[in-house]
Amino acid sequence: MPKNYTFPTLYDEVLQLNITKLKEWNYLNSNQILSGTITWSRNENKRGSISITVNTKSKQPYIELDYNYKDKPQNYKVNLICIPSNLGKGYVWYFLCAKTNKRCRKLYSVNGMFYHREAFKGCMYESQTYSKKNRDSNKLFLEYHKAEKIQTELYEKNFKKYYAGKKTRRYLRILEAIQYTERITFEEIERLYLN
Numbered sequence: 001m002p003k004n005y006t007f008p009t010l011y012d013e014v015l016q017l018n019i020t021k022l023k024e025w026n027y028l029n030s031n032q033i034l035s036g037t038i039t040w041s042r043n044e045n046k047r048g049s050i051s052i053t054v055n056t057k058s059k060q061p062y063i064e065l066d067y068n069y070k071d072k073p074q075n076y077k078v079n080l081i082c083i084p085s086n087l088g089k090g091y092v093w094y095f096l097c098a099k100t101n102k103r104c105r106k107l108y109s110v111n112g113m114f115y116h117r118e119a120f121k122g123c124m125y126e127s128q129t130y131s132k133k134n135r136d137s138n139k140l141f142l143e144y145h146k147a148e149k150i151q152t153e154l155y156e157k158n159f160k161k162y163y164a165g166k167k168t169r170r171y172l173r174i175l176e177a178i179q180y181t182e183r184i185t186f187e188e189i190e191r192l193y194l195n
Helices: 019-024 132-155 169-183 186-194
Strands: 015-018 033-042 045-055 062-069 072-084 091-096 106-110 113-115
Touching: 015 019, 015 045, 019 091, 132 169
Parallel strands: none
Antiparallel strands: 015 106, 033 045, 045 062, 062 072, 072 091, 106 113
């Protein structure tokens, strides 16, 4: 009897709360209470929205989430922690997952709750569902496309190949990308598709 198909939940497809975005939208400025709404959409179609209140004034900073999941109201707090940067410049914000108690920069909504990715079983990133052959071909073509895109920088108006008699880092990076793509042989491409 054949095995039943299993279609894992993909982290790439679920709703996500991202510390970087909250900081970008000025929710994580010190000593403030700020409320707003986050809306997710794909191809101009609304996928979901959530009301948030971020409190960085409190002794224990938190983000309060208020939304509906399958017509049931959800309202809970996720603690935030702030740690000095290892570069010695400023602080780095993290969510503190209520289920795993782990620090994280992203929370994923699977089955209606926003948690750290390790709180969910049977979930994967889309790239983990690809076959080895598919991953290899994607890597090859992404490198080729990147080199092609980067090569156009050579022809920008104020591009400098040399500074004080030495090749610039930017120029060296472009040369390295070009050399990489020149080393890709037809046999490598053919091997990806024939195996």
